[in-house]
Amino acid sequence: MTRKLSPLERTLINRLQDDLPLVPHPFQELAQELGLSEEEVAGHIRTLRDDGLLTRFGPFFDAEALGGAFCLCAMAVPPERFEDVLTKVNAYPEVAHNYERDHKLNMWFVLATESQAAISATAAAIERDTGLPVLLFPKEREFFIGFRVNA
Amino acid sequence: MTLTPQDRTIVEATQAGLPLVTRPFAVVAESLGLSEAELIDRLKQLKAQGVIRRIGAAPNHYRLGMTANGMTVWDVDDAVVDSLGEKVGALPFVTHCYRRPRALPDWPYNLFAMVHGETREEVIAKRAEISSLLGKACRAGDILFSTRILKKTGMRLRGKEG
Numbered sequence: 001m002t003r004k005l006s007p008l009e010r011t012l013i014n015r016l017q018d019d020l021p022l023v024p025h026p027f028q029e030l031a032q033e034l035g036l037s038e039e040e041v042a043g044h045i046r047t048l049r050d051d052g053l054l055t056r057f058g059p060f061f062d063a064e065a066l067g068g069a070f071c072l073c074a075m076a077v078p079p080e081r082f083e084d085v086l087t088k089v090n091a092y093p094e095v096a097h098n099y100e101r102d103h104k105l106n107m108w109f110v111l112a113t114e115s116q117a118a119i120s121a122t123a124a125a126i127e128r129d130t131g132l133p134v135l136l137f138p139k140e141r142e143f144f145i146g147f148r149v150n151a
Numbered sequence: 152m153t154l155t156p157q158d159r160t161i162v163e164a165t166q167a168g169l170p171l172v173t174r175p176f177a178v179v180a181e182s183l184g185l186s187e188a189e190l191i192d193r194l195k196q197l198k199a200q201g202v203i204r205r206i207g208a209a210p211n212h213y214r215l216g217m218t219a220n221g222m223t224v225w226d227v228d229d230a231v232v233d234s235l236g237e238k239v240g241a242l243p244f245v246t247h248c249y250r251r252p253r254a255l256p257d258w259p260y261n262l263f264a265m266v267h268g269e270t271r272e273e274v275i276a277k278r279a280e281i282s283s284l285l286g287k288a289c290r291a292g293d294i295l296f297s298t299r300i301l302k303k304t305g306m307r308l309r310g311k312e313g
Contacts, residue, residue, distance in 0.1 A: 005215075013215075016208035022195050024174055024187055026206065038173040045208065046171040053215060054208040056168035059194065065202040066162065067153065072251065074258075090302045098301035101222065103293070105258070108222075109302070135254045137263075141233060143240025143248040 003051070008034065012044055013054065069116045070096075072137040073123060074105040075130070082106070088129045094122045105135065154202070161193055162202075169206075212246075217267040221274040222295045223281055224260035226253070228288045232262055235285055239264050242284070244277045259291060271296060 005013070011034065020026045027041040034041065048054045063070060077085045082100075089095055089109060098109035113119050123134040154162065164183055169175040180190035197203045212220070227235055232250055239262065240248035247265040264281060268274040278294055285292075 013208075013210050017210070018207060019205035020207055022176075022191050022198065022206065024176060024191065026175065027173060042171045042173055049168075049171065049208070051214070052211055055211050057171055057208040058167075058169040059165050059197075059206050060204045060209070061162060061166065062201055062204055065200065072263075076257075086301055095302060097303050099297045100299040100301055101295040101297050103295045105295075107301070108295075135258065137251040137254070139249050139251060141236065141250040143236040143250070 005053070008044065009048060009053070012041070012048065016045065016054065016057070063112070067114070069111075069113050069119050070139070071111045071119045071123075072139070073109050073111055073126075074135045074137065075107045075126075075132050076104050077107050077130075077132060079106075085130050085132065089126055092122060092126065094118070158193065158197060158202075161190065161197070212267045216269050219268045219271045219274045220297050221266050221268075221271070221278065222297070223264045223266055223278050224293050224295065225262040225264070225281070225285060225289050226259040226291045227262045227285060228290070229261070231288045235288060236262055238284055239281055242277075242281065244268070245281070260293065 012030075015030060021029065025038060027038045027045075031038045031041045036044075045054065045057055049057060075085070075089075085107070086098075089107065090098060092111075094111050094113050096110045096112040098107065100106060101108050111119050111122050113122060119136070119138075123136060127134050160183060164179055170178045172178060174187070176190050176194070177187040180187045183190065185193075194203060194206075212218075236248060236250055239245055242264075244266055245264045246267055247263075249263045250261055251263055253259055253261050262285075266274050266277050266281075268277060274296070275294070278292075282289065282292060
């Protein structure tokens with residue numbers, strides 16, 4: 001369950017969405033800023049992670065730079081066919097995430113494949129399987145900063 | 152881009168996270184038979200190549216009480232979509248912001264900004280802030296709330312090169 005965050009925890013959640021330095025003591029700067037020891041900073045972050053408020057601590061990789069292709073896709077699924085289409089779509093291992101959304105385009109999923117060609121091939125296969133068009137929304141540009149909790 | 156076998160080993164050893172100790176790189180380096188300095192040097196190289204974006208942590212929105220999530224979408228003049236996209240992406244409550252192709256005639260929107268909040272009302276209020284930031288360059292917009300997570304599998308690099 002959610003719990004109330006202390007001001008220190010809010011600061012840590014926000015600061016950990018910035019970039020920590022690649023140095024032997026990555027928490028040193030943060031510890032000095034907060035007037036804590038490095039052990040205390042690491043301990044607070046560990047608690048936040050163990051409580052499930054942070055998902056993980058470590059390097060964030062660019063999935064495309066690691067090799068592979070990704071594409072957001074959407075389908076307008078007739079409500080009476082939704083569960084049947086969902087079973088067919090989710091059966092593809094290339095479907096990484098899938099969300100139902102309140103729109104005529106009511107099924108939004110991400111295809112993750114080894115190559116760009118496999119994106120089109122998988123989308124075409126889903127169209128054949130379901131008899132429904134798959135709209136492709138590849139990322140053309142990313143504008144990224146991050147998310148902040150109210151400090 | 153292809154990773155060297157050593158880089159691949161480093162990615163595999165760190166993608167689940169680093170230990171939360173004062174010298175996390177020293178711990179991982181030891182498990183890989185590298186020195187702390189060697190590992191840090193390789194990580195710096197991977198960052199310079201864009202393989203690593205940053206070192207940090209990601210918040211769990213649901214556990215933080217941000218259970219409403221709305222995909223706001225906008226039809227923005229192509230001439231200014233990139234400069235406005237930067238501004239939208241910089242808003243503190245926008246977690247992801249992308250320019251994507253339109254799918255006419257059904258889908259006129261080319262800018263996608265994901266907004267999280269504790270309630271739908273909060274997300275709708277934040278959407279209004281984006282709308283005023285975009286101003287007249289924006290011809291239309293919509294918001295798609297997620298009503299159900301249908302599938303969610305984490306991205307993981309496979310153990311062996313495919």
